[in-house]
Amino acid sequence: MKFVDEASISVYAGKGGNGCLSFRREKYIAKGGPDGGDGGDGGSVVIEADDALNTMVDYRYKRNYRAENGGSGRGDNCTGKSAEELVLRVPVGTTIIDEDLGEVMGDLSAVGQQLLVAQGGFHGLGNTRFKSSTNRAPRQTSPGSEGEVRNLKLELKVLADVGLLGLPNAGKSTLIRAVSAAKPKVADYPFTTLVPNLGVIKVENHRSFVMADIPGLIEGASEGAGLGIRFLKHLTRNRILLHLVDMAPYDGVEPADAAVSIARELERFSPTLALRERWLVLNKTDLLDEETFAERRAAVLEALDWQGKVYSIAAISGYGTASLCGDLMTRLEECRAAEASDPQLAAAERTQQSQMQLEARERINALRAARRKEPLLDDDDSDEDELGEDDFDVEVEYRP
Numbered sequence: 431m432k433f434v435d436e437a438s439i440s441v442y443a444g445k446g447g448n449g450c451l452s453f454r455r456e457k458y459i460a461k462g463g464p465d466g467g468d469g470g471d472g473g474s475v476v477i478e479a480d481d482a483l484n485t486m487v488d489y490r491y492k493r494n495y496r497a498e499n500g501g502s503g504r505g506d507n508c509t510g511k512s513a514e515e516l517v518l519r520v521p522v523g524t525t526i527i528d529e530d531l532g533e534v535m536g537d538l539s540a541v542g543q544q545l546l547v548a549q550g551g552f553h554g555l556g557n558t559r560f561k562s563s564t565n566r567a568p569r570q571t572s573p574g575s576e577g578e579v580r581n582l583k584l585e586l587k588v589l590a591d592v593g594l595l596g597l598p599n600a601g602k603s604t605l606i607r608a609v610s611a612a613k614p615k616v617a618d619y620p621f622t623t624l625v626p627n628l629g630v631i632k633v634e635n636h637r638s639f640v641m642a643d644i645p646g647l648i649e650g651a652s653e654g655a656g657l658g659i660r661f662l663k664h665l666t667r668n669r670i671l672l673h674l675v676d677m678a679p680y681d682g683v684e685p686a687d688a689a690v691s692i693a694r695e696l697e698r699f700s701p702t703l704a705l706r707e708r709w710l711v712l713n714k715t716d717l718l719d720e721e722t723f724a725e726r727r728a729a730v731l732e733a734l735d736w737q738g739k740v741y742s743i744a745a746i747s748g749y750g751t752a753s754l755c756g757d758l759m760t761r762l763e764e765c766r767a768a769e770a771s772d773p774q775l776a777a778a779e780r781t782q783q784s785q786m787q788l789e790a791r792e793r794i795n796a797l798r799a800a801r802r803k804e805p806l807l808d809d810d811d812s813d814e815d816e817l818g819e820d821d822f823d824v825e826v827e828y829r830p
Contacts, residue, residue: 441580442577468503474549497577592668592762595665626642672708727742
């Protein structure tokens with residue numbers, strides 16, 4: 431299947447139907463008077479969140495969507511038929527942006543939530559509407575108005591409570607496999623995860639949360655290197671970030687250096703996202719003896735100047751994961767309860783999410799603009815792995 435997390439489309443609302451110019455004509459009824467009916471309203475375009483969808487792939491192949499026009503009025507005071515709304519269904523977690531104005535029109539974060547993106551044209555008036563005591567035979571009508579036209583950008587950000595952050599092969603996919611029913615690909619080489627994966631973690635009956643695994647980051651991700659820049663925006667909806675650090679890396683990189691590089695890329699990508707609540711998770715502890723692990727743990731904490739929560743786990747065996755998930759569930763419930771009881775706190779959370787998404791959007795757009803300005807390389811010097819503009823549109827085909 432294909433995972434596409436953004437698409438640009440154009441929507442055209444329907445034109446309103448024209449009013450009718452007509453006079454009553456019946457046997458034995460002279461001068462029957464005007465009987466021209468109004469036109470029908472044009473169809474509007476509505477976008478609706480649907481939990482049966484998880485990708486924007488359909489909108490990559492069809493980019494123009496037109497609602498029907500309203501019917502014209504007819505004689506005998508018959509009103510034209512109003513056109514039905516055109517409903518476009520998108521995954522839950524989609525942000526709709528007016529590309530011409532650069533404004534966010536709405537954010538569909540709940541199943542069934544709808545947003546009117548293009549208003550249909552208003553119906554025209556028939557000549558019946560214009561009759562009066564001084565104008566018994568009006569020959570005046572009005573045409574239906576044009577429907578709105580908008581160029582929209584649809585951005586999908588997966589909805590999850592907890593997001594995983596780390597270098598390739600840090601153990602993110604292994605962790606989500608260990609604590610949920612999700613089965614992302616796991617292998618001993620980098621970038622085995624090509625698209626975000628979601629897993630539902632059930633702590634106990636009626637207590638669960640959603641965890642998101644995104645492709646790993648590398649040094650320079652905030653400048654477009656690797657896969658991370660394309661998917662970092664998905665973390666803007668997560669309440670808590672888990673920063674996974676591989677304590678026994680196969681390539682010999684010091685865990686402290688790896689941890690600092692991720693924190694640095696996060697700050698460059700979105701300063702607001704970097705301030706998000708983040709827990710440190712030290713993975714693959716089963717591959718080290720106690721002394722070596724203690725030394726590396728101290729080095730990581732010192733390099734990050736870490737003051738937050740720290741967990742030591744071995745995702746492949748499940749060691750330490752139960753405690754981690756239990757604490758996550760408790761913290762998420764505390765956050766939900768606090769926001770439910772304090773509207774100002776809930777508003778502040780929405781504002782922070784909007785700011786993170788704005789920074790992410792600006793960063794990605796800046797990278798696109800920079801790439802457009804890069805001089806073309808000679809064929810001999812070109813690199814097939816170099817990212818092009820289409821790569822930022824994130825259309826990845828993979829086989830499970």
